[in-house]
Amino acid sequence: MRATVSTRKKTASEMIRAYKTIEDDDLKFPLIYGEGKKARVMATIGVTRGLGDHDLKVHDSNIYIKPFLSSAPEVRVYDLSKYEHGADDVLILATDGLWDVLSNEEVAEAITQFLPNCDPDDPHRYTLAAQDLVMRARGVLKDRGWRISNDRLGSGDDISVYVIPLIHGNKLS
Incomplete structure (x- = not known):
């Protein structure tokens, strides 16, 4: 051609x-x-x-x-009023920097381990949980680069994480 x-x-x-x-x-x-x-x-x-x-x-x-390609996002609606939520029930909104290296199960396990160890009245507990997930995805610097659990490569991408409590939806309704 x-x-x-x-x-x-x-x-x-x-x-x-x-x-x-x-x-x-x-x-x-x-x-x-x-x-x-x-x-x-x-x-x-x-x-x-x-x-x-x-x-x-x-x-x-x-x-x-x-x-x-489309700029129209996929939208899913989760009706908070249909379910009862506790202080540790959260929605994780994150970029591919997290999801490329950690599975849904690993993220859920990390949150399940982290939040119960925080004071439920601490207004920063969800921010701290998000920071914990970012650090897990980035990993630690070793002689062979950034590594996460099982010596897998850590994320080389940008990592943005929001940990959004679902209990507030119940308090407002």
Whole structure:
């Protein structure tokens, strides 16, 4: 395949971008290629990195990636009034820097161990729990880099964690 460059000025109608309609043949290439941190949309870009990349194309093709990305979030509703919650019932909201290295079970175990050891009246207990999760995901610096439990690599990504108490929903209703 060859590319040619034209020096002719483009008209306004030529400058308007029309996105390609995706055909079945375009989907021969795996839509998501790789796993975990290495997963890429059409082997080209991490999904969270591509929201503004209008001109990005699939590697070695003329297929634009933009039709495969969406800025519309997945939303789930959890009705707090349907359940009773205790002071240790929390929602963990975190970036992939946490989830890439710790499983749901490891995070739940860490919270289950951490919160009961805090004063229930301490207004900072949830912030401290979030900091504990960040430190678990980052790991400790050893001679072979940052390591977490079982000598696994710690997160090299940004790590943001919110520990949100669910009991307040019950107190307000």
